[in-house]
Amino acid sequence: MTADESDTAGGAGHPDGQTGGRKGGQADGVQLLPVALRLLALMRRRRGLLWLSVLCGTLAAILSLSPYLAIAYVLVNAVSASADWSAILLAGLAGMAGVLAEKLLFGLSTYLSHRVAFATQRDLRYELAGKLARVPLGFTDSRSKGEIRNTMVDEIEVLEDGMAHLVPEVSAAVIAPLITLAVMLLIDWQLAVLMILPMAVGMWMMGRMMKDAEEPTRDYLEIQSRMATTSAEMADGIATVRAFNQDEQASHRAGRIFAQMRDLSNEWLERAIIPGTAAQVLLTSHLMLLGSAGLIMTAAGWVDLGVFAAFLAVAYGFGDLFAAIQGISHRLFRQHELLERLDMLRDVPELSRGTKAPALADASITFEEVGFAYGAREVLSSVSFHLPEGRCLALVGPSGSGKTTVARLIGRFQDADKGTIRIGGQDVRELDPEELHRHLAYVFQDVFLFDGTVADNIRLGRAGASMEEVEAAARAARAHEFIESLPEGYETRLGERGLGLSGGERQRISIARAILKDAPVLLLDEATAFADPENEALIQDAVAGLARGRTVIVIAHRLHTIANVDEILVLDEGRIVERGSHADLVAAGGLFASMWDAYESVRSFRHAAGPADHKQTEAAQ
Numbered sequence: 001m002t003a004d005e006s007d008t009a010g011g012a013g014h015p016d017g018q019t020g021g022r023k024g025g026q027a028d029g030v031q032l033l034p035v036a037l038r039l040l041a042l043m044r045r046r047r048g049l050l051w052l053s054v055l056c057g058t059l060a061a062i063l064s065l066s067p068y069l070a071i072a073y074v075l076v077n078a079v080s081a082s083a084d085w086s087a088i089l090l091a092g093l094a095g096m097a098g099v100l101a102e103k104l105l106f107g108l109s110t111y112l113s114h115r116v117a118f119a120t121q122r123d124l125r126y127e128l129a130g131k132l133a134r135v136p137l138g139f140t141d142s143r144s145k146g147e148i149r150n151t152m153v154d155e156i157e158v159l160e161d162g163m164a165h166l167v168p169e170v171s172a173a174v175i176a177p178l179i180t181l182a183v184m185l186l187i188d189w190q191l192a193v194l195m196i197l198p199m200a201v202g203m204w205m206m207g208r209m210m211k212d213a214e215e216p217t218r219d220y221l222e223i224q225s226r227m228a229t230t231s232a233e234m235a236d237g238i239a240t241v242r243a244f245n246q247d248e249q250a251s252h253r254a255g256r257i258f259a260q261m262r263d264l265s266n267e268w269l270e271r272a273i274i275p276g277t278a279a280q281v282l283l284t285s286h287l288m289l290l291g292s293a294g295l296i297m298t299a300a301g302w303v304d305l306g307v308f309a310a311f312l313a314v315a316y317g318f319g320d321l322f323a324a325i326q327g328i329s330h331r332l333f334r335q336h337e338l339l340e341r342l343d344m345l346r347d348v349p350e351l352s353r354g355t356k357a358p359a360l361a362d363a364s365i366t367f368e369e370v371g372f373a374y375g376a377r378e379v380l381s382s383v384s385f386h387l388p389e390g391r392c393l394a395l396v397g398p399s400g401s402g403k404t405t406v407a408r409l410i411g412r413f414q415d416a417d418k419g420t421i422r423i424g425g426q427d428v429r430e431l432d433p434e435e436l437h438r439h440l441a442y443v444f445q446d447v448f449l450f451d452g453t454v455a456d457n458i459r460l461g462r463a464g465a466s467m468e469e470v471e472a473a474a475r476a477a478r479a480h481e482f483i484e485s486l487p488e489g490y491e492t493r494l495g496e497r498g499l500g501l502s503g504g505e506r507q508r509i510s511i512a513r514a515i516l517k518d519a520p521v522l523l524l525d526e527a528t529a530f531a532d533p534e535n536e537a538l539i540q541d542a543v544a545g546l547a548r549g550r551t552v553i554v555i556a557h558r559l560h561t562i563a564n565v566d567e568i569l570v571l572d573e574g575r576i577v578e579r580g581s582h583a584d585l586v587a588a589g590g591l592f593a594s595m596w597d598a599y600e601s602v603r604s605f606r607h608a609a610g611p612a613d614h615k616q617t618e619a620a621q
Contacts, residue, residue: 035336039162045123046116050167053112057168060105061175066098068180072187072310109168117164124156127346134350134433136414150228151345155338162335170328180314187311188303195290195315202282205275216268221337223261230254290315351412352429360424360439362389363520363551365410371418372405379405380574383419387567389520392552394562396592397571403555406571407523410553411440423521441519443543445526445555447506454483455490457509461516469516476545477512478538479505504539511542522547524554559599568592 043050070091077088128151184192234254294312297303365387372380380402387393395403409416412428421428428436441461449457458470465473470490474480482505486492494501501509514522524543540561556562563582570578570585570592578590585592 035332035339036166038339039159039166039335042124042159043116043120043163046119049112049116053109053116053167056105056109056112057170058175060102060109060168062179063098063102063105065180065183066102067095068314068316069183070095070098071313071316075309075313076306106168110164113167114164117160120163121156121160124159124342125152128152128156131346131348131350134353135348136351139348148345150225151341154228155341158338159335159342162331165331166328183314184311187314188307191290191294191297191303191308191311194293195286198282198289199286202279205279205282209272209275209279212271216264217333217337219264220261221341223257223264226257227261230257287312287315351415351433353433360426362424363439364389364422364424365393365521365551365553366422366425367406367419368422369419370409370416370421372402372409372414372416378574380409380416383571383574383576385569385576385579387551387553389424389551390549391567392547392554392565394565394568395553395555395571396557396559396562396568396595397577401571402574403571404525407442407525407553407555410521410523411442412436439519440521440523441514441517441546443507443510443514443522443524443546447503447510449494449501449506449509451493451495453488453491453493454486454509457494458490458512458516461513462518465516470512473512473516474509476515477508477542479508479512479542482508507539508542511539511546515542515546520550522550522552524552526555526557559596 040050073091074088077084077091132148181192181196184195230253291312294303294308298305298308367383367385370380370383371378383402383406385393395406397403405414408414409421410423410428412433415429423431423436423439450460455467455470458473459465461473462469467490471480474483474490483490483492524547552565554562554565562568565582567579568582568585569576570590572591578585578588578592580588586596587593
């Protein structure tokens with residue numbers, strides 16, 4: 001038995017473990033064979049390598065018996081009056097050759113199964129990445145980055161353990177011992193029963209421990225997921241935590257979760273240490289018991305000495321069969337839990353994929369009695385408007401009034417619960433999402449930059465764009481000058497989320513993406529949100545050039561930036577409460593007028609404060 005198997009058997013039922021199942025584990029009928037078949041099904045795309053691994057593992061298992069059979073042959077013939085020493089020598093050499101061949105075949109089986117497992121891991125991660133691109137954004141918004149990362153990285157990594165080791169270890173730990181058991185029964189069934197009996201008792205004890213461990217296993221995996229989430233939050237929010245001198249509070253929050261993990265593990269250890277040790281002794285001491293009892297039986301004349309010696313030699317090949325099976329069971333129970341968690345992500349409903357070609361009559365946008373809710377919270381209610389092609393519409397309103405949701409629904413990041421959204425006369429749900437997004441360009445308030453070069457980040461707008469096209473887009477976005485000043489210009493790697501660039505610089509790269517995409521519909525979510533006063537004019541100029549000739553929807557907080565749009569919709573609690581031009585809405589004296597008065601008061605205070613407080617007041621807006 002391998003060291004890994006021994007450790008697993010000794011820690012049977014530990015919550016980290018290697019047991020249990022979301023719906024009751026063994027107690028509720030979780031069978032190991034279906035789990036093994038699920039793992040094999042995941043690897044079916046590479047069935048050729050898989051079956052070759054099975055063949056090598058099976059041959060290795062059979063050849064692993066060669067030294068024990070050779071020793072048994074030697075012992076039986078050595079006590080014979082007509083011993084054939086040349087045959088004995090040949091048997092010894094055959095045993096050695098069998099060991100060498102067994103190691104080579106087992107290594108080949110392991111190599112092949114790992115290749116299959118690694119490729120399957122890659123396939124699963126590609127599948128889940130594609131899945132996340134097709135589910136509503138509400139799904140990813142409602143789950144932490146740590147939880148999704150835990151599934152895509154850590155849990156798929158654990159699945160590799162089952163996929164890569166299942167074939168060779170089942171062969172080595174089960175097939176060979178079962179063949180050995182058959183040989184031992186042929187040699188002397190009484191000795192075979194004597195050896196198996198304590199192991200069967202130990203196996204029963206392990207089964208009881210596995211049953212008791214089902215609930216702790218679920219608790220353990222839940223806490224493990226919370227630990228991943230908390231760790232990700234600590235890493236992402238370290239600057240905020242330090243800025244508010246909350247290092248100790250954040251550490252205590254994480255410490256409570258870590259303490260729960262410790263307490264759960266300690267509690268289970270205290271419950272499992274005595275029965276686990278007893279079961280381990282019964283599972284691994286069969287040779288000691290067999291040796292003592294066999295000597296007594298031999299002395300009493302119940303068993304021939306040569307037969308007992310041969311049986312003892314073969315018994316070494318039996319190994320710790322029950323402990324090995326237990327170790328494999330632990331793996332499979334763990335895989336069962338992870339497969340269920342993986343299925344939860346794979347089974348998330350996707351946005352329906354339209355089948356119609358994007359035969360858009362124009363780039364107009366129409367909302368017809370659109371309603372949308374996040375769970376029980378209604379965000380939009382009976383929203384209707386029509387935006388002709390080439391016109392500009394601004395959305396304003398208090399925080400949480402539904403402005404960003406309107407933009408998300410246009411791009412089908414989520415689907416409306418009620419009503420219809422049309423682009424160019426076509427219901428967006430009837431269009432293929434990829435084709436739909438070819439007609440849309442976005443400039444989000446929160447710009448995301450990938451860990452790549454500046455040029456690669458701009459090419460997100462259009463893959464395969466030439467360097468000349470990238471530079472032209474950057475010039476139009478008023479970004480070329482600061483990009484050229486970077487250490488390696490357009491080939492400068494930005495690092496995760498574009499660290500080192502200011503908010504305004506990141507925003508101009510985002511605008512360059514949109515310019516490169518050259519889509520007929522433009523969605524702007526406060527493009528100047530992070531711009532300082534010196535750069536706001538540059539960004540506004542770039543946006544003006546980008547918007548020219550396009551259908552534009554702009555979400556605005558800085559109200560002076562939308563003074564000249566064609567129409568303004570004022571949203572409040574998910575409903576359109578006012579609509580019209582800037583001048584008409586100010587004159588009406590409603591919600592927009594009060595927002596405008598408040599905004600103008602802040603701007604007046606900014607100018608009165610003078611240059612020293614200029615940037616601070618601008619950031620406050």
